[in-house]
Amino acid sequence: MRRRLLLTAVLVGAILPFLPLLLWSFAERWFYPALFPEGWGLRAWSYLVDTAGRQIIDGLVASFTLALATTALSLLLGIPAGRALGLYDFAGKRLLSLLLLLPIIVPPLAVAMGLHRWFLQLGLAETFFGVVLIHLSVCLPYTIFVLQGVFRDYNPDFEAQARSLGAGPLAVFWRVTLPLTLPGIAVAALFSFLLSWSQYLSTLIIGGGRTLTLPILLFALIDSGDRPVAAAVSLLFVLPALLALLAGAQALGRGNIEGVR
Amino acid sequence: MDPATSAGTGRSCPVRRLLLLLGPALFLILLLFGGGLLLGLFQALGYPPLSAGSTSGLGHFQQVLGDADFPRSLGLTLYIAGTSTVVAALLSLVLALALVNWAARSRLIHFLLQIPLAVPHLVIAISLLLILSPSGLLSRLGSALGLVGSPAAFPLLVNDPFGVAILATYIWKEIPFITFMLLAVLKNIGSELAEVGATLKASRRQRFLHITLPIIAPSLGAASLIVFAYAFGAFEVPYLLGQTYPLTLPVWAYKSYSDIDLLSRPEGIAISLLITGTVLLAVLLAELLLHSSRRREGGR
Amino acid sequence: MGELELRRLTVSYGERPVVAGLDLRVADGEIVALLGPSGAGKSTILKAVAGLLPASVGEIRINHQLVNQLPAERRDAVLLFQKPLLFPFLDVAGNIAFGLKMAGIGGRQAAARIAAIMAITGLDGLARRRVHQLSGGQQQRVALARGLVLAPSILLLDEPLSSLDAELRQQMRELIGRVQRETGTTMLFVTHDQSEAFAVSDRVALLLAGSLRQTGSAEELFYHPADREVARFFGGGNFIDGRIVGGTFAGASLRCPTARSDCATATAVIRPEELRLVESGGDNCLDGVVETVSFEGANSRLQIATAAGTFTLLAVRPEGRVGQPVVLHFPPERLHIFPCPEGGR
């Protein structure tokens, strides 16, 4: 009984915010004080596909490529760093991990503003790579944080065992290290992707209005006051996250993105 | 910050290899994060090669700190970050304790709790706007029940002085985050140590106060700190759901930074650095608190 | 002062009974070793006694009082877990003081009791140490002191030595013995190691697959096992089938006198170290061939095939080679005859 109540509370709590988005995105006419839309329709969704189609697709592509590039770089740099921090003892490790993890806590606002001018001088502002770099300043520390935990539970003796069985360094990485840490790496990749995907202000500052990602389009839509379209884009915006969540729940048995923010 | 790092792994690694592993990430983070803050500081201080204006030294900081709006903005930001952190932490504590034996087995609960983690703040803010605004779903529901006559009669929950919608957004987003942090600790050692406590004659209440709470305190503290810092420095949610006056510090900072008048740009940077400084101060305080409580708890 | 009595105790996980119909008494001041292979249900029994698992059937009595319905914290029994499970946020003295603090005992009285127990358990000078700075043996001693300081009627110990290495285990064994003599605490000591059970306890109770098979002194269980499985558990698997007629056991050309009454399907058992190799056949001898020889250091293990089956022999010195014909002697005074099975008359 208590359990049923708890489950209901969690269920309602988790699902409730999607209700108004769904209702509004399919609402054709919905004046106060009607509790439900008086007319249903696909105007908002067809607007996304037709009228604003080009822009929305561009936004999707921009967000997606940015998140993908950021995640790839995060993993490339984060896996070795996470390994070093999780697996080995060395002098100054505490200080170093504090330094590497501080950006998780400190808001990215000041960093983006500080770098903006420099990026302007370097010609990095308003470029794809410039925005990737600013996203990386947020995503990389998080990736390292997750991977450090992954490697803390990892036993490198497997690698020694593989080497004694005749595997070269590359084979050891592909056939031992990677498969053993893959669930953790997948979680780290997901974190990084979602973090980059939901960046707004840092994209705006460094991208200077040139890099039109989905959140930036979404902000513009809210200001325009078209509720159905804003609701539809919102749903489009959460879709990858929910898909990833479902895929994760399938792949990992128990989906495991606990700890992502 | 992280208690687990203090316990050694017992493995060492040649320095050259360590440099190879850590070097690139360290370099990039130092360059972007450290460099960003430093360059921001130079600009805010009006260091000539980087500054457009004429003010130099602590001028911009003095201007911000002397502004009559500053205490109000700071107060509002602290209120929003503090309230959402405390409420989210308390609710998470209750939820984690209620779920601890169950969540380990129930995939559904796990999945449901992860939904808010995956959804961007921006989307939740929009959803709450649609629910809580004067013509939103809640107001319509009130009207259907005969409680609300018109949108104007509905209590102001969006762009209001108490930041109700902002608080609701943060609380909804952060509860799962804190809950998972607590569950991780509770699942590992919580139940075993509670059993030890029971055989050592601790009652349910005593087990909670003297075993469960001390065990989760570091994680609860760390999670709360992260949540506080995020809410203190985030722009989107208060921008969308907050009042036009006073502004939270991050909104004010960005407004100044993006002003057409380029001369107010260093002021925006100064505000963002003050935000950074406050968060660093909070981290420092938390660290000190942790150390002193460890020393005290050592006794009994 | 402490006495424990279990009557028809059954404990289940879900529907599955893991321990069934258990009867056991531990007298005041006694150490009883509950011995059994891993998975037999030993920890389950201790948890049920401590109040951490409900008993589905039967009675648990501590000092004659029925405690089935009491929660763990109200039972006068302390359980020592396999792992030390020290509270990481308290130092050594804080851990030991925990139970006293819960009982509202503080100040000078608590300090005196803590100091006394720390002296007994050899923890002097470690009061302010943080628990993660202690060695495994020290941690286990803190756990012991943490339980003892409450002066419980019964101390339940769940393989407290199994995580320690050989030398420490020996020291802890002696410590537990000394603590028991000095404090007179009644103890139920769980272990899967027979030599540990024999060395520590006054009596041994053997648990196999959730039921008690035999209870008695170490020598009784070792030399007079109740049945084949008990004999096998203690490493004595040489069985001879036969019958008892008029006070004599006869089987496979072996004979020996016995006090047991007539039985058509009797079984005798002899420990491997009691078998002898002799030069030439005679009474109570069987001809055989050496099948395997393995040198194990202190002794050598021979498998010898005979017309009555294969027998295991432990010899002090390596003797015999594979394929060698030998004569096996079964000293009649060393043969132990099981009680006649039901319906075997």
Ligand SMILES: Nc1ncnc2c1ncn2[C@@H]1O[C@H](COP(=O)(O)OP(=O)(O)O)[C@@H](O)[C@H]1O
């Ligand atoms: N929490 C549990 N749920 C279900 N079965 C359990 C649980 N704990 C132990 N068991 C089962 O009960 C049996 C006895 O376990 P246990 O008492 O721990 O054995 P021992 O301590 O003798 O090694 C084992 O078969 C084990 O698999």
Ligand SMILES: [Mg+2]
């Ligand atoms: Mg056990």
